[in-house]
Amino acid sequence: MRIIKKRLSIQGYTMPDHWDETKELHAKLTPYVQKGQIKYRTRVLEGLESAMNGLNLFLTGENKGKLMVKL
Numbered sequence: 001m002r003i004i005k006k007r008l009s010i011q012g013y014t015m016p017d018h019w020d021e022t023k024e025l026h027a028k029l030t031p032y033v034q035k036g037q038i039k040y041r042t043r044v045l046e047g048l049e050s051a052m053n054g055l056n057l058f059l060t061g062e063n064k065g066k067l068m069v070k071l
Contacts, residue, residue: 041065 003010018025032038041064045054048071057063 043067045069047071 029038033040043057043063043065045051045068048069051069054063054067054069058067
């Protein structure tokens, strides 16, 4: 609600936005990930009942990295 009240704009991108560059990006980044030079964080929440908790983590900024709910 704070985002709506303040009329903020949020913009991002997803992989399908750059689908034509997938092979090139994968080839460039894979060596860095394998060497541990690029690190990524993921958090997987189990079950639909945890989806609201996930949404709260997302909206409060408590989550760092990718957030997924496994159904």
